[in-house]
Amino acid sequence: MEVAEESLSQLLANYGLDSPLAAAGAIVVAGGLAHLALGLLLRRLHRVAVHSSNRWDDVFITALERPLRVVLWVVVLMLLMTVFPVTEAVQGTLLLAYDTALVLLLVWFLHRLISGAEEELLDPARGHKASTDKAAVHSTAKLLRITLLIIGGLMALQSIGVSVSGLLAFGGIGGIAVGFAAKDLLANFFGGLGIYLDRPFSPGDWIRSPDRNIEGTVEDIGWRLTRIRTFDQRPLYVPNAVFTQIAVENPSRMFNRRIFETIGIRYQDAGKMAGIIEDVRSMLEKHPDIDLGRTLIVNFTAFGPSSLDFFVYTFTRTTVWVEFHQIKQDVLLQILEIIHAHGADVAFPTRTLHLEQVQPEALAAATGTQQ
Numbered sequence: 001m002e003v004a005e006e007s008l009s010q011l012l013a014n015y016g017l018d019s020p021l022a023a024a025g026a027i028v029v030a031g032g033l034a035h036l037a038l039g040l041l042l043r044r045l046h047r048v049a050v051h052s053s054n055r056w057d058d059v060f061i062t063a064l065e066r067p068l069r070v071v072l073w074v075v076v077l078m079l080l081m082t083v084f085p086v087t088e089a090v091q092g093t094l095l096l097a098y099d100t101a102l103v104l105l106l107v108w109f110l111h112r113l114i115s116g117a118e119e120e121l122l123d124p125a126r127g128h129k130a131s132t133d134k135a136a137v138h139s140t141a142k143l144l145r146i147t148l149l150i151i152g153g154l155m156a157l158q159s160i161g162v163s164v165s166g167l168l169a170f171g172g173i174g175g176i177a178v179g180f181a182a183k184d185l186l187a188n189f190f191g192g193l194g195i196y197l198d199r200p201f202s203p204g205d206w207i208r209s210p211d212r213n214i215e216g217t218v219e220d221i222g223w224r225l226t227r228i229r230t231f232d233q234r235p236l237y238v239p240n241a242v243f244t245q246i247a248v249e250n251p252s253r254m255f256n257r258r259i260f261e262t263i264g265i266r267y268q269d270a271g272k273m274a275g276i277i278e279d280v281r282s283m284l285e286k287h288p289d290i291d292l293g294r295t296l297i298v299n300f301t302a303f304g305p306s307s308l309d310f311f312v313y314t315f316t317r318t319t320v321w322v323e324f325h326q327i328k329q330d331v332l333l334q335i336l337e338i339i340h341a342h343g344a345d346v347a348f349p350t351r352t353l354h355l356e357q358v359q360p361e362a363l364a365a366a367t368g369t370q371q
Contacts, residue, residue: 031076038072059120063112067105074101099159107152114144140196184241188224191240195221200243205252212246214238256291256315257324259331264307269344273300277310279338284314287334289327291317307347 045061078098118141201207201218207228208215216230226243228236265273281298284290294315302309312335316327339346 027076027079031073034072034076035069038069042068055120056117059116060113063109063116067109067112070108071102071105074098074105096160100156103152103155103159107148107155110148110152111145114141114148117141143193143196184239185224187241187244188239191242191244192221192223192226194244195226195240200248201250201252205250208249208251209246210249212242214246214248252319254319256294256317257319257321259312259314259316259328261332262301262309262311263335263339264304264309264347265339265344266347267306267308269342270308272342272344273308273310276339276342276344279342280310280312280335283334283338284312284331287331289316289318290331291315304347306349306351 042061042065046058048057118137121137195201203218203220205218206216207218214228214236216228216236218226219229219235220227222240224240225237226240228238230236265276277298277300281296284296284298285292290296291314295313296315297313298310300308300310312331314331316324318324318327336346
């Protein structure tokens with residue numbers, strides 16, 4: 001610092017600015033000129049960024065603009081302080097203030113950068129590139145801001161001479177006590193963080209768990225609870241820690257819905273089975289709502305107790321529950337028409353009873369009686 005002061009004093013003396021007021025005026029003028037030059041440079045960079053296909057350079061420049069201007073004037077103020085003679089104690093205080101200001105300006109820049117990235121990810125102008133998971137973007141940005149403020153606060157305390165190591169040690173002891181007292185709260189917090197990062201489901205998804213009696217539509221994902229609206233319209237509040245211990249099924253992200261039905265015809269219609277199967281397969285291949293890119297199977301599968309069974313295995317294009325059942329109904333009705341068109345019919349549980357005619361003499365001999 002002393003070397004920098006001597007160099008600055010020598011530079012000012014070379015231009016005849018020996019008095020403190022003259023030197024201060026020169027520094028202020030130089031700062032103003034640098035401010036104008038910086039403004040021209042930033043405007044030039046903004047114009048280049050606007051015409052660039054990459055939108056992130058504009059986010060970076062916008063975040064950097066104001067903190068960089070303030071950094072310039074912080075440097076100017078520091079130079080002004082070196083012009084006037086001060087004591088070592090005041091000089092030390094100014095150095096601490098200078099370091100702290102630079103730390104805070106760095107935190108400000110990173111905070112603006114996080115906010116700009118959040119706005120960019122959620123900007124509708126991005127079209128198909130816009131993020132569809134707004135909750136995850138907002139939550140991640142909030143987490144980054146909290147982390148930034150904690151780290152920035154520790155750096156600022158370190159710059160003003162506070163022992164951060166002692167503070168962290170005290171915080172570690174206190175953290176253990178708080179952890180025991182609020183372990184469930186922390187478990188739910190990290191469970192919510194896991195949901196935001198892994199994104200097994202989002203608000204609006206229909207989810208269910210084979211491990212727990214949980215099924216419904218996700219309405220909100222908080223840091224402690226997830227609110228689910230069950231199909232009987234009751235709100236279900238599930239602690240986020242539960243989702244770290246159970247399997248969750250998300251039917252909302254299915255690509256197709258499956259039709260899997262076993263149909264039986266009568267034994268007396270056995271000769272018509274091959275034609276029925278062929279016609280059913282042809283009908284499914286021509287059906288506009290059946291996805292032919294998925295598995296399609298129609299085969300004779302079993303000799304049932306009272307029917308000859310064939311099964312239909314196929315997938316619809318839609319995943320909407322109501323539309324799926326309409327398509328399934330149409331498919332089943334067409335299968336029934338095909339069976340009837342072949343002169344066959346769907347079997348139902350039957351039992352055949354065979355009666356044997358026995359002569360009276362044989363019956364008497366069998367029972368040991370005489371007429």
